[in-house]
Amino acid sequence: MKVSLLFPPTWHPSQPYLSLPSLTGFLHQAGIKNVSQRDLGIELLDQVLTRSFGAEVYQQLQAKQRELERTQSGDVGPGSREHAAKIAESLDRFPYLIDRVELAKDTLRSEDFYDLDAYRGSLFMIDKWLELVSSVYFPTRLTVVDNQFSNYSIYSSKDLMKVIRDEAQNPYISLFRDRFIPSIVNERPDLIGVSITATSQIIPGLTLCRLIKEAAPDLHLTIGGSIFTRLVDNIRRCPSLFDITDDIVVFEGETALLELVNQLAGKKDFSKVPNLIYRQNGKITVNQPFYSE
Numbered sequence: 001m002k003v004s005l006l007f008p009p010t011w012h013p014s015q016p017y018l019s020l021p022s023l024t025g026f027l028h029q030a031g032i033k034n035v036s037q038r039d040l041g042i043e044l045l046d047q048v049l050t051r052s053f054g055a056e057v058y059q060q061l062q063a064k065q066r067e068l069e070r071t072q073s074g075d076v077g078p079g080s081r082e083h084a085a086k087i088a089e090s091l092d093r094f095p096y097l098i099d100r101v102e103l104a105k106d107t108l109r110s111e112d113f114y115d116l117d118a119y120r121g122s123l124f125m126i127d128k129w130l131e132l133v134s135s136v137y138f139p140t141r142l143t144v145v146d147n148q149f150s151n152y153s154i155y156s157s158k159d160l161m162k163v164i165r166d167e168a169q170n171p172y173i174s175l176f177r178d179r180f181i182p183s184i185v186n187e188r189p190d191l192i193g194v195s196i197t198a199t200s201q202i203i204p205g206l207t208l209c210r211l212i213k214e215a216a217p218d219l220h221l222t223i224g225g226s227i228f229t230r231l232v233d234n235i236r237r238c239p240s241l242f243d244i245t246d247d248i249v250v251f252e253g254e255t256a257l258l259e260l261v262n263q264l265a266g267k268k269d270f271s272k273v274p275n276l277i278y279r280q281n282g283k284i285t286v287n288q289p290f291y292s293e
Contacts, residue, residue, distance in 0.1 A: 001265050002034045003027060004189035008205040009041035009172070011198060012145045014108065016042075019195045019225065019253075026254040032261055036187070040180060040208070047179060048133060049105040049126060054098040060136045061091050078151075078168060083138045090135040093128070101129045137171045146200045154202045157238045164207040164244070172207045180208075185216040190264055193257065194245075196225040210244040220264055224249040224257070228277075235277055236284050247278035252293045 005020045020037040027035050047053055065087045074080040104125040112118040127144050134142040139150040149170070152163040163170055184192070192212060196205040205223070212221055222245065228235060229250040235241060241248075247270065249256045256275040263269055270278050274291035277284065 001032055001191070001261050002187070002189040003032060003036070003191045003193065003261060004184065004187060005035065005037040005193045005195065006184070006208065007037070007039045007041060007195050008201050008208050009044050010142070010145060010147050010200040010204060011039075011041045013042055013045055014113070017195075017197060019197060023193070023254060023257055027258060027261070030258050032258070036189075040176075043180070044175060045105070045126075048175075049101050049129065051098055051102060054094070054101065057133050057136070058091075058094060058098075061087055061094070061132075064136050065091065078138060086135045086138050090132040093132055097125070097129050097132055100125050104129075134171055137169050140169045140171060142171065147203065149203060152203070154199055157234070157240065160203065160206060161240050163203055164210045170203070170207060172204045173211070176204075176208055176211050181211050181215050184212060185219065188219070190220065191261060192219055192221045193249075194221065194223050194225075196223060196227050199227065201225075202227060206244060213244050221245050222247050222249055222257075222260065224253045232277070232286065236286065239279065239282075239284060242279040242284070247273075247276050249273075249275050250277060251275045251290045254293055255291055 005023060007017060007020050011017060016039065020039075024035045024037050065084070068079065068084040068087065071079060072081060072084050076082045104122040107113065107118050107122040112122075123144055130142040130144065134140050139148075141148040141150075149163055151169060152159040152166075154160065164173075167173055194205055194209055196202060205225075209221055209223060212219065228248050232250055235248060235250075247260075249260070253275070256273055259273045260270075260276065263273055270276060270280070271285075271287060274287060276287045279285070
């Protein structure tokens, strides 16, 4: 069995979360050795904070400016005068920021990380760069540790199913599709696990799941993480969620994930997997009682 575990953006780059390493160690101990883990938040920042990516963004900003010159309408919101002003501001700031963004990233990977002023200055520079990048998708705003989708609520399942398909306001669609989806699906894992722990990961994480399932519908995809543990009753009433994932593991995931791997390799009797929520014959099933490690 080949297992791929993914940790999506957005999470603080200097505070790695231990869910995937813990799951990997548990699976290794149980004899499941072919397990890979990727922190896509770190990988994404590593690519976005570069001059080469900046060159792509500059072309996008210019294209968006030309588009808004033709189609601009209204005072506020996407496609408005406010949006056009944001694009113009980003183009003005571009030369200054592109000369400093790689240095800011390098600072966080050097001994200067421990210099408080250098640390703060680097995070500030990266935050301003992400603001520039996200202006193409206005009013969406990316930061080092969060993302703000002003027109969508993470507490509405209807909004979530819309935003993960909104090419105009969701930058993660193109970022994931162009940079991560091919390498994820080409590995052909038997199971892909996506860990969604913070509210800042909900939209990027579900966007990732949707793109994986569309690119490779036959790959078994499982969502885990504490966010969905707090939403068990909501999940029962959200069948659309199972269009982008095969199942969801709630509460503690070690034993559940191991049993899921065993069932995928064997009889595929998902009723045997503790803490699993899945859709079968159109019905959403919650396996209870919940198992505690």
